[in-house]
Amino acid sequence: MSNRRQFIQSFSVALTSPFLISSSELIGTGKTLKASLSPGAIGLKCTANELLDYAIKYKFSAISPPITELIQFKETDKKAYLEKMEKNKIIFDSGGLPIQFRTTDSKFKEGYDFLLKNIDSIVSLNINSFVTWIMPTHKTLPYMKNFEQHRTRLTQVATLLEDAGLKLGLEYVGPKTLMARDKYPFLHSALGLRELIGAIGKNNVGYLLDSYHTYCAEDNNEDLNFLRAEDIISVQLNDGVLGRTVATQMDLERELPGDTGIIDLKNFLNFIRNKGYKGAVSVEPFNKELNKMEVGAKLKRVRASLSKFDI
Secondary structure (H helix, E strand, C coil), rough: CCCHHHHHHHCCCCCCCCCCCHHHHHHCCCCEEEEECHHHHHHCCCHHHHHHHHHHHHHCCEEEECCCCCCCCHHHHHHHHHHHHHHCCCHHHHHHHHCCCCCCHHHHHHHHHHHHHHHHHHHHCCCCCCEEEEEEEECCCHHHHHHHHHHHHHHHHHHHHHHHHCCCEEEECHHHHHHHHCEEEEECHHHHHHHHHHHHHCEEEEEEEEECCCHHHCCCCCHHCCCCCCHHHEECCEECCCCCCCCCCCCCCECCCCHHHHHHHHHHHHHHHHCCCCCCCCCCCHHHHHHHCHHHHHHHHHHHHHCCCCC
């Protein structure tokens, strides 16, 4: 998620086994997946209107909603924005959950109250889901206490979203190098996250799948085979860094899809396609060189990285 860099840097900072799917499971694809433009994930600073224009110009089919700006639109501006999206066959990808649920009660309440206050405006924008990540460590909470805090708070969030007809996607974070960051480890795999989602017990809670975390957690198709299409809320596609093993990849240093071939992204995509997923796919490389690129060159690079996988 694009805000995790800031979250991790607010604390003191203390991987080649492919995603496995047999060739017999590969299927013909067709462009069923939607290339999504997530500006924060690629160092793109822009307004909501500029974001939509970029998506149209560079042929993205989805955009990550800049919710704080969009909820301030006048009704006429909102109507025009949505009509422009529809005309160009662009949909909203999941929004980033605007709630800090990992720290204090007061921070959680602040975010929850913001979402509660603005939920009707969000629904009126045709935004149908939010996503967020689960940190795989904690400074002060042992596993079960951290699990219970996540269960309690995220159940409240999921209930609020459920009442509004929205879904919540959770992402596990897989890099093993991140596990040394804090005293207490927490869930960092698909099956670990499955336990949390099961404990939350809401039908509107699913998964944000990232090929990078799948790779770093060494999850294979058997580990993920429990997933149904409706369980997958959104997808992120990233590649690993050359010169590092599955055990030494860093969370905030990745490459665009296909740039290194460290991760078997074709098989990862065939897995989600076989499951019937037809939603948004974005990139989140946390890549310094990409972030520094001129806007046009950056967007061409990002779009081309998805196009090579028929997205």
